[in-house]
Amino acid sequence: LMAKVAGKLGKTKDQQAFITIGNQIKSDFNKAYFNASKGTYWEGRQGADVFALAFGLVPEDKYQSVLNTMLEHLKTINYHFDTGILGTPLLLKVLAQNGKHDIIFKIMNQKDFPSFGYLLDPKNSTLWESWNGDGSKSHPMFGSVVEWFYSGVAGIKVDPKSPGMQHFMIAPQNISELTYCKSSYQSMYGNIRSEWKHDASGKWKILIEVPENSSATFVLPQGKQKINGLNGQSYSIEKVDGNYQSEFQSGTYEFELL
Template identity: 35%
Template sequence: RDEQQPNGVLPSIIPSNGWGYEWGNGPDWTSTITIIPWNIYLFYGDQKLLADCYDNIKRYVDHITEISPDGLTTWGLGDWVPVKSVSPVELTSTCYYYADAVILAKTAKILGKPADEQKYTALFNRIKTVFNQKYLNPNTAIYADGFQTEMSAPLYWGLVPDEYKSKVAANLAKRVAADNFHLDVGLLGQKAILNALSENGYADVAYKIASQKTYPSWGWWMENGATTLYENWKIDAKSDISLNHIMFGEIGAWLYKGLGGIKPDPANPGFKNVLLQPNFVNGLDHFEAKHAGPFGTISSSWQRKGKRILFTVFIPANSSATVKLPKINGLQVFADRKLISADTLQLESGKYTLVWK
């Protein structure tokens, strides 16, 4: 907040000695003013940072609106350091502009500001409409040129109309297959692609990307001795080659979300109610994730035993969990030897083992 200018603009680095207000900033970089307070709220149930930053978020979103009267914004760096395919800055920056407006509208509701809630709800609906009018081909369910970033960013940030989600996700999966299950993204695409796939029925495809060991991939770095995250997919690049850079780090969070399935519940933030949506991906026989939430450690573990899959969860005291039960062809779900026919299961605190057999 200290670095924000009166018109709402933030620099691309903080703290700043004055550099970064004219280059490198924009919704794709400086939406931190919105996204960080929102995630603190989701993960800890604490509204204070949202309340403290509320006016700053408003100034920021209002500035984007002022310079982007048609609802689409070209302000930003775009999909920084891509493998090969270059996506329009307008597409990626508008996704973040939309996300900012959505968070602002939700925050207004939480803080009891109905006029602002109505104003920014109308704004994000308008952004979504003009975005899809320009970039979505309704006949093919393909965004722009169909590159990985162009397909995954709208899915991840929620701009895809409900009636097109399954088709867009299928087209994204086809694109990844055409790219030999390797990444063809930059910074913004890597944030979206694994989540967009695993949240829309293609966790196996996401895992194929995540587990690659040849270029371009996270595994390629490791095969070449990396013990940290790099700034560039190319290990012999001549620029943008920091060897300790978080920007391609979404894979770490995805392991918890996409495989372990541990997610905060926006309706009951701070893990008062845990969302558990595991994916038993092909090619992996065992996975375990633990998250230290405000009520204690949440554990999600699954393993294959012959033709069975065992899913063991631990929900800490004074909290609960909503489990989305994966559908596995030919297998049924049992809890305490009782058949579970529902798609979801509500659990109170304690340790449970569910069996697919």
């Protein structure tokens, strides 16, 4: 982060110094905590592996091994959380980055301990500080997972190259157990909408709204390559970094994915 800030400010010497420090921290961290033979960190808990994966601390050639270990651990505990208030949003982030949205949906829909379904049981009614309830009974930090509903299910994302969301991304995910999504986000330029549903014939219909004086890139989900306008509109598609996408200016658009 500090290297990025220094780069934005044009402080190249500081940027290089921060990069050097970061590389040394990464090396020392892996020497102290990484078990290469098991593909895991420290005790092999979700949190330990998730932090390393989320913060870019895993050696590039070991990333898939650590990810696979984490996925296997999730399977072993029947897709429940084994993370605290800091690791929980990072778990969703890592899974989303690797296209595992169906797994996220499965984790988020568990009803037994430890899960959000357990916390939302009528006998409880608040978000707790810890899964077992031995701390505060009114603690908002587990609410961090709501971000995934916007960035993952609805696909509304910040474009890092456009601070303030004058340009943004919409990249909804086709989650097999969901039939519809309806979301909106109030940006500084106006209301952003991303809605979708699967109709009876299996078609995937999309509605997006781009506020005035802004623009959006719509990224088609895996397996989709064309956009069919529902009101006679036609859309150009291009392939960028392996993904099909289309550019939209201000307005409201309805289309289906093919």
